[in-house]
Amino acid sequence: MNSSGSPPSVTREDIERLFSKSDEPCTPFTTAEVAKRLECPERTAEQKLGALADIDELQCKEIDPENRVWWQPSDQTDSADQQSGLQEFGAFVSAVKDYAIFMLDPDGTVASWNQGAKRIKGYPEDEIVGKHFSTFYTDEDIEDEVPETNLETAVEAGRVEDEGWRVRKDGSRFWANVTITAIRDLDGTLQGFTKVTRDMTEQREYELQLRKERDLTEQILETAPVGICVVDSNGESRRANRQALELLGTTAVDFEDFSIGSIELYDGEGTLVPNDDKPWTRVIDTGQPVYDFQCRAEWSSDGYQWLSINAVPLEGALSGDNGIVISLEDITDRKEYERRLERRKEELETELSEILGRISDAFFALDDDWQFTHLNDRAAELFQRPEDELFGRSFWEVFPNRTEGELWEEFRRAMDAQEPANFELYDEGLDAWLEYNVYPSESGLSIYVHDITDRREYQQKLEESNERLEQFAHAASHDLQEPLRMVSSYLQLIDSRYGDELDEDAEEFLEFAVNGADRMRDMIDSLLTYSRVETRGKPFEPVDLNDVLAEVRDDLQRRITESDAEITVEPLPRIEGDDSQLRQLFQNLLDNAIEYSGDEPPRVHVDAERTGDRWTVSVTDEGIGIDSDNTDSVFEVFNRLHTSDEYDGTGIGLALCERIVERHGGEIWVDSEPGDGATFSFTVPARDE
DSSP states (O other), X not given: OOOTTSOOOOOHHHHHHHHHTSSSTTOOEEHHHHHHHHTSOHHHHHHHHHHHHHTTSSEEEEEETTEEEXXXXXXXXXXXXXXXXXXXXXXXXXXXXSSEEEEEOTTSBBOOOOHHHHXXXXXXXXXXXXXXXXXXXXXXXXXXXXXXXXXHHHHHHSEEEEEEEEEOTTSOEEEEEEEEEEEEOTTOOEEEEEEEEEEOHHHHHHHHHHHHHHHHHHHHHHHOSSEEEEEETTSBEEEEOHHHHHHHTOOHHHHTTOBGGGOOEEOTTSOBOOGGGSHHHHHHHHOOOEEEEEEEEEEETTEEEEEEEEEEEXXXXXXXXXXXXXXXXXXXXXXXXXXXXXXXXXXXXXXXHHHHHHOSSEEEEEETTSBEEEEOXXXXXXXXXXXXXXXXXXXXXXXXXXXXXXXXXXXXHHHHHTOOEEEEEEETTTTEEEEEEEEEETTEEEEEEEEOXXXXXXXXXHHHHHHHHHHHHHHHHHHHHHHHHXXXXXXXXXXXXHGGGOOHHHHHHHHHHHHHHHHHHHHHXXXXXXXXXXXXXXXXXXXXXXXXXXXXHHHTHHHHHHTTOEEEEOOOOEEEEOHHHHHHXXXXXXXXXXXXXXXXXXXXXXXXXXXXXXXXXXXXXXXXXXXXXXXTGGGSTTOOSSOTTTSOOOSOHHXXXXXXXXXXXXXXXXXXXXXXXXXXXXXXXXXXX
């Protein structure tokens, strides 16, 4: 093999040696076969073969206008007869495998057959000779009388060339190039036809593929949203799409004479860009692509245009054979938009400064290096530092004593998790309680600080007041127990001693008094329980609500059986809480569902659903329901929607439920309409397993 880049040298001896080594005398070779065997270009092989044919060392035959075959004649004297020559040519025709070469009688019947015909069409000689050559044509061509037309044309013109689909013996199709030549004797009488067929299927598919790729490239070029043009390494224009022609203000015809180097470009300051700095010149000089070269061009009467230019060399661009691809995008609108954005940014910064100056909270912003980027007057007052002393400095540099503790942890957590944070802490340096609302972004933190010292003091006083009220309620309920027991005892004593002497009215009055004392005792007990929710509650611990509800159902089993109640339960969560209070909560809700079931047997369903970090537990009944105007008031202490004659109760049960739920960090509400039952729902924090 010769080295890449230099064509191999082929001598006369090489060709003679090739033909002498053939298996049979007069074996023909196509030009392509010779070039392949000698490992040289077809043009070189053609030249050497032609030179040998000129001195009668080789003979050749043109198969079609673009192809010839060559063979070495056998040793003959000049007196060899014509029959020997015909036999020699017949041997050549028979040996050719790349072409189907055969004879037709004047009526189109196959008279001879070569190896190439057998290979291409699939018929052996003894099977096809004697049949009409239309056998090779498609049904469509036969219907259109293409075979007859080709023969008629060959008779009239002497020769006809045609391309189309042909059919092999197995029924498969191939694309054929066909040459039919009429054969006449010396008197001009038609003797028949020669037909040469070449299988062009692969070549046709390759050409079709090239055409598709060319069409696709053209479509992409013309539909691209930017101007694209191609110039050679000398700067001469070769090709431009419609967008480029419109942008340059020229036509496809004029573009051939257009010089890309004549375009004058200016930078953002209006300075002319030197020719050596233009993107296409840099590509020619360095062979490296240039991307997003932004400049101005003033070639239109409408004023300047901003352009973004990309210039990329094609393979071999610097050899002069290929070009440079240049894309031109009009970015005038984008530049104007950027200018407006910049101006709006300045306006917003001014507005932001004014807004921050008006808000009552202290506000400051830190970048991702913890440096102050914004600060309002209130923050400067809070930190007891002037603004110019804080801008550009790290928060932890200004306040080194805050680098440890909750403030550092909360700031860092908000920055890392990119989630807002809200927290309160006491600042010893400022002697104040502060509430922080921290909003993170990829560029840093925005922080609002509110002085809640007054609120914390008020909250502390309120807690102390509530504690005193609880103590009072506890004491009052406890102190009322003794006189109430005395009243109940004397009523029982009157009933036991004088019951037989009392008339019907007196007995009724006595019953009213006993019932009233019992209700008052229940109310005092409930009030005592209500007052002890905070003070007598147990520490929270893991509680399985399924176990809690099971215990409540056991406690209410007698009432469930008597009322024929049906209670269905979905799986409930495990939470942190006070199991005694949670048992009281479920008991009150189930007891109410049974109590207010109406005339039908109670039907109660309990389920739970998790949303985020909270569980929502619901108790649903099919009872008498509640008017929507009363759904809030049912949780008030001693508020009853029905008289004691209609339904028993103290009026504290739902208020107690609300206080228990609030102690567990949740809220409770009811959804109901009269006659449609009621759903009491409460939330509790989900427990991290």
